[in-house]
Amino acid sequence: MTGEALLTVDGLVTKFDAADGVVHAINGVSFDIRPGETLGVVGESGSGKSVTMMSLLGLIPSSVGRIAAGTARYRATSGEVDLLKLSERQFGRIRGREIGMVFQDPISSLNPVMTVGRQIAESLQRHLGLGRRESRSRAIEMLARVGIADPSHRVDDYPHEFSGGMRQRVMIAIALAAGPRLMIADEPTTALDVTVQAQIMALVRELQAESELAVIWVSHDLGVVAGLADRVLVMYGGTIVESAGVDDLFENPQHPYTRGLLASIPGTGLAGSRLASIPGTPPSLQHELKLCPFADRCSHAIDRCARERPGLTPISADHSSACFWDIDASRQRDGVAVIAQREGM
Amino acid sequence: MTAGEHADTAVVRVRDLRKHFRVSGGTVRAVDGVSFDILRGETLGLVGESGCGKSTTGRTLLGLTPATAGSVEFRGRDLTGLSRRQLRAMRPHMQMIFQDSAASFNPRHTIGSIIAEPMAIHLDLDRSAIHDRVAELMELVGLKREWRKRFPHEFSGGQRQRINIARALSLNPEFVVGDEPVSALDVSIQAQVVNLMSDLQDELGLTYLMIAHDLSMVRHISDRVAVMYLGKVVELAATETLFEDPQHPYTQALLSAVPLPNPKQERARQRILLEGDVPSPREAPSGCVFRTRCPLAEARCATEEPPYREVSPGRFVACHLVDGAGSNVVPVEITG
Amino acid sequence: MADEQIVIEGLSDVYVAPTLGVRLRRLGRLLWRDKTGMIGLLIFLTVVFAAVFADLIAPVDPNLQDLRSAKLPEAWADSGSWSHVLGTDDLGRDILSRIIHGARVSITVGFFGVLVAMSIGMLLGMLAGYFRGWVDSALSAVINLILSVPYLVFVIVIAAIFGRSLFNVVLIFGITDAPIFARLTRGEVLRIRESGYAEAAESIGASQPRILFRHVLPNLVGPLVTLATFEMSAMIFYESGLSFLGLSVPPSVPSWGNMLTFGRQYLTVYPWMSIYPGIAIALTALSMNLFGDWLRDVLDPRVRRSR
Numbered sequence: 001m002t003g004e005a006l007l008t009v010d011g012l013v014t015k016f017d018a019a020d021g022v023v024h025a026i027n028g029v030s031f032d033i034r035p036g037e038t039l040g041v042v043g044e045s046g047s048g049k050s051v052t053m054m055s056l057l058g059l060i061p062s063s064v065g066r067i068a069a070g071t072a073r074y075r076a077t078s079g080e081v082d083l084l085k086l087s088e089r090q091f092g093r094i095r096g097r098e099i100g101m102v103f104q105d106p107i108s109s110l111n112p113v114m115t116v117g118r119q120i121a122e123s124l125q126r127h128l129g130l131g132r133r134e135s136r137s138r139a140i141e142m143l144a145r146v147g148i149a150d151p152s153h154r155v156d157d158y159p160h161e162f163s164g165g166m167r168q169r170v171m172i173a174i175a176l177a178a179g180p181r182l183m184i185a186d187e188p189t190t191a192l193d194v195t196v197q198a199q200i201m202a203l204v205r206e207l208q209a210e211s212e213l214a215v216i217w218v219s220h221d222l223g224v225v226a227g228l229a230d231r232v233l234v235m236y237g238g239t240i241v242e243s244a245g246v247d248d249l250f251e252n253p254q255h256p257y258t259r260g261l262l263a264s265i266p267g268t269g270l271a272g273s274r275l276a277s278i279p280g281t282p283p284s285l286q287h288e289l290k291l292c293p294f295a296d297r298c299s300h301a302i303d304r305c306a307r308e309r310p311g312l313t314p315i316s317a318d319h320s321s322a323c324f325w326d327i328d329a330s331r332q333r334d335g336v337a338v339i340a341q342r343e344g345m
Numbered sequence: 346m347t348a349g350e351h352a353d354t355a356v357v358r359v360r361d362l363r364k365h366f367r368v369s370g371g372t373v374r375a376v377d378g379v380s381f382d383i384l385r386g387e388t389l390g391l392v393g394e395s396g397c398g399k400s401t402t403g404r405t406l407l408g409l410t411p412a413t414a415g416s417v418e419f420r421g422r423d424l425t426g427l428s429r430r431q432l433r434a435m436r437p438h439m440q441m442i443f444q445d446s447a448a449s450f451n452p453r454h455t456i457g458s459i460i461a462e463p464m465a466i467h468l469d470l471d472r473s474a475i476h477d478r479v480a481e482l483m484e485l486v487g488l489k490r491e492w493r494k495r496f497p498h499e500f501s502g503g504q505r506q507r508i509n510i511a512r513a514l515s516l517n518p519e520f521v522v523g524d525e526p527v528s529a530l531d532v533s534i535q536a537q538v539v540n541l542m543s544d545l546q547d548e549l550g551l552t553y554l555m556i557a558h559d560l561s562m563v564r565h566i567s568d569r570v571a572v573m574y575l576g577k578v579v580e581l582a583a584t585e586t587l588f589e590d591p592q593h594p595y596t597q598a599l600l601s602a603v604p605l606p607n608p609k610q611e612r613a614r615q616r617i618l619l620e621g622d623v624p625s626p627r628e629a630p631s632g633c634v635f636r637t638r639c640p641l642a643e644a645r646c647a648t649e650e651p652p653y654r655e656v657s658p659g660r661f662v663a664c665h666l667v668d669g670a671g672s673n674v675v676p677v678e679i680t681g
Numbered sequence: 682m683a684d685e686q687i688v689i690e691g692l693s694d695v696y697v698a699p700t701l702g703v704r705l706r707r708l709g710r711l712l713w714r715d716k717t718g719m720i721g722l723l724i725f726l727t728v729v730f731a732a733v734f735a736d737l738i739a740p741v742d743p744n745l746q747d748l749r750s751a752k753l754p755e756a757w758a759d760s761g762s763w764s765h766v767l768g769t770d771d772l773g774r775d776i777l778s779r780i781i782h783g784a785r786v787s788i789t790v791g792f793f794g795v796l797v798a799m800s801i802g803m804l805l806g807m808l809a810g811y812f813r814g815w816v817d818s819a820l821s822a823v824i825n826l827i828l829s830v831p832y833l834v835f836v837i838v839i840a841a842i843f844g845r846s847l848f849n850v851v852l853i854f855g856i857t858d859a860p861i862f863a864r865l866t867r868g869e870v871l872r873i874r875e876s877g878y879a880e881a882a883e884s885i886g887a888s889q890p891r892i893l894f895r896h897v898l899p900n901l902v903g904p905l906v907t908l909a910t911f912e913m914s915a916m917i918f919y920e921s922g923l924s925f926l927g928l929s930v931p932p933s934v935p936s937w938g939n940m941l942t943f944g945r946q947y948l949t950v951y952p953w954m955s956i957y958p959g960i961a962i963a964l965t966a967l968s969m970n971l972f973g974d975w976l977r978d979v980l981d982p983r984v985r986r987s988r
Binding site: 451 | 876878882883884891895900
């Protein structure tokens with residue numbers, strides 16, 4: 001988990017063109033990930049976590065949106081590339097080969113009229129130039145590796161013959177078939193039941209133990225991230241509001257949004273019969289972000305928050321937060337920092 | 346407000362409720378012999394994974410879909426035997442909060458008329474009285490009364506769920522079924538809605554049946570919890586008892602699978618990993634429905650259906666391996 | 682703490698007030714954005730206007746024969762005359778006037794044909810969708826039976842039995858097109874009945890008629906009106922075809938199809954006799970399709986917002 005970063009994203013800006021104007025979906029996102037590391041990305045709907053991944057994978061259709069700024073340097077086997085500047089053709093050699101992808105809904109990501117074996121083999125033939133027979137035996141191997149029982153028979157089954165959890169295993173097998181060094185998983189267990197989710201999480205941990213696979217795991221579920229990630233990015237309003245090692249983030253959250261989010265999970269808050277909640281609703285991102293996106297929901301907001309946008313500022317070695325509020329000063333003043341508990345719109 | 350503080354007055358008594366659907370190639374036993382009481386003023390949580398029949402139980406209970414067998418006693422009457430007309434007359438007393446708030450509103454109606462509709466149906470009120478009551482309800486659930494002329498799609502998910510609640514409460518019901526009322530919402534918004542629902546429960550003395558798959562949320566809101574698996578209740582107990590000391594192997598596995606928002610606990614945790622997925626309710630296993638995934642299954646589990654019985658006061662379990670005293674089952678195989 | 686919240690315009694504007702003014706502006710913007718829809722509407726309104734006020738705006742009597750000025754080309758052609766802008770046919774009748782009067786036949790057939798088809802279709806579809814069971818099976822059988830008979834055969838038989846008249850054309854179109862409306866209605870009723878809000882209505886104790894009239898019917902309007910515009914365009918098209926085959930209104934009545942029939946024999950020498958009625962048919966059908974597309978968007982409140 002040490003050494004040079006595998007992927008370094010710097011200043012990513014993605015915009016969408018909507019009927020009533022531009023949607024500023026991603027407003028300057030920077031992070032990196034090292035080989036073997038698991039980076040958890042959490043945020044609520046509209047926070048920009050999925051759009052960030054789609055931008056990195058070149059999956060933003062030019063008819064609806066564009067990447068307006070930023071770089072994403074990826075250390076591919078053939079040398080360093082900037083993911084944000086690749087053509088669709090060049091991406092063909094990156095997706096699947098260098099970066100594996102797993103999405104929330106396996107049924108729409110799998111081709112319904114092709115056996116799962118052929119779908120895995122396709123990636124092998126395309127990226128590694130393997131022959132028919134060889135790729136088939138590798139496909140069986142992959143199915144076995146992701147925990148599918150009786151793989152030599154199941155390899156000829158169609159996606160609909162698998163259950164939801166098994167389909168997600170197949171997706172992981174396809175994603176990892178060509179041996180990528182990074183896997184981007186966007187809410188891969190959200191559609192699954194908890195007992196099946198636990199299986200998939202265990203599988204990913206196992207696969208990572210076997211190789212130096214780096215994983216970006218996007219989720220809205222802080223519990224899932226706590227169980228998998230080494231480092232966590234918290235996204236809000238198309239920006240990263242906090243970035244920290246997993247233990248640090250959960251034990252010592254800095255940004256008021258992170259604190260509010262953690263407190264609103266049942267069973268973790270300041271106890272009592274009421275859940276802490278964050279008043280208001282997330283920003284609509286129809287304007288360029290020139291202030292703190294959380295300012296209007298934040299109980300610590302000061303005038304400056306509405307004038308200026310806080311940048312991600314380091315607090316300690318591997319922990320930074322984008323907030324003007326000085327948590328330590330406030331602790332000394334109030335005793336205990338209190339998160340917004342007001343009920344409201 | 347716990348069940349214990351009130352004398353055990355059941356508002357709803359469900360006995361051996363069954364709902365089977367005929368589909369091509371067989372019968373889906375969505376709900377297959379479910380029995381429980383819902384006590385006055387309590388929140389009974391009903392949890393389980395997709396396809397376990399928890400939502401169908403809620404709908405059948407309210408007579409929104411006719412029961413195949415069994416009884417639901419509410420206000421001294423068996424709802425399963427009532428005609429459509431008789432059921433309609435009972436509606437003011439029992440209401441439902443739906444999961445998909447966007448779909449549960451007619452897109453052509455303003456929220457004012459959505460909230461007013463139950464009153465228009467059941468009460469003989471004049472326009473201005475309904476107008477006042479709608480304003481009152483909107484304020485009760487934290488919506489501005491000026492918004493009454495707006496359409497549902499102009500609201501956010503959390504606000505729509507407030508509209509849903511206002512509609513459900515407009516006739517002062519006694520009993521409310523919430524069918525995954527917050528599961529479509531973001532965490533921070535979930536908390537707003539859950540708080541609102543518990544405030545209203547205290548204020549109005551409501552009795553809730555909360556159907557959910559999010560176990561930490563269920564733990565937070567429920568006084569007692571029933572766990573369903575493939576159309577059957579496998580365990581029912583007071584919330585803390587169930588979460589601290591689950592008896593049924595399925596409950597144990599389910600609880601151990603819930604990810605905790607605490608990385609250190611997560612790493613230290615011993616998990617019971619179940620094999621495979623839930624079987625299709627069309628091909629439910631013989632005997633105990635859980636036996637195909639149960640790490641403890643024995644021979645008799647395949648042949649004999651375990652009775653759903655009260656193993657200790659207020660605690661119901663359907664498992665051959667839980668003895669009469671309700672002591673914990675043999676330690677299960679643990680995977681890290 | 683609540684009052685200390687800093688209110689920032691435009692950050693959380695999920696619920697910005699859509700006042701009447703805002704809604705009207707939205708609608709206007711929608712029309713403006715969808716210029717094809719606007720063009721469609723304008724052309725269609727022109728045709729309707731021509732049909733209604735044909736007597737006033739047609740330059741001459743459409744049946745006035747003047748053999749001295751027969752077979753005149755368009756006014757801008759070499760031997761054309763501005764007294765007959767689009768020229769004359771072989772009997773010296775003014776083509777522009779005949780096109781204007783021909784709009785009457787087209788619009789009448791389109792409007793009343795759709796009215797009959799929609800009335801029958803909606804009734805059958807609602808019965809089938811609402812009662813389901815054997816009612817549905819029986820009605821669906823009838824619908825499929827009508828759909829399985831080739832429409833032209835149907836038309837020829839009825840025209841042979843009842844003769845050629847505008848009324849018969851409307852009736853034939855009404856009956857042969859009813860199944861399409863019935864199918865749509867049935868599907869929509871089934872969908873709405875299964876929808877969350879029909880269930881929600883049931884859960885608050887709404888009676889069946891109330892669900893039908895307050896929740897199901899109003900939500901049928903959008904899809905039905907949209908289908909109606911498309912079907913009207915199709916009927917105008919088909920009527921021209923029937924006229925052309927001599928199965929619609931008698932030859933003396935100015936209709937676009939009849940004009941094509943007469944023009945056909947002179948197609949190579951006097952092409953204007955066929956071209957202008959042809960353009961009228963194509964433009965009208967096209968305009969209604971464009972308009973229908975636009976309507977479909979406008980009639981759905983959810984689409985209206987997201988556009």
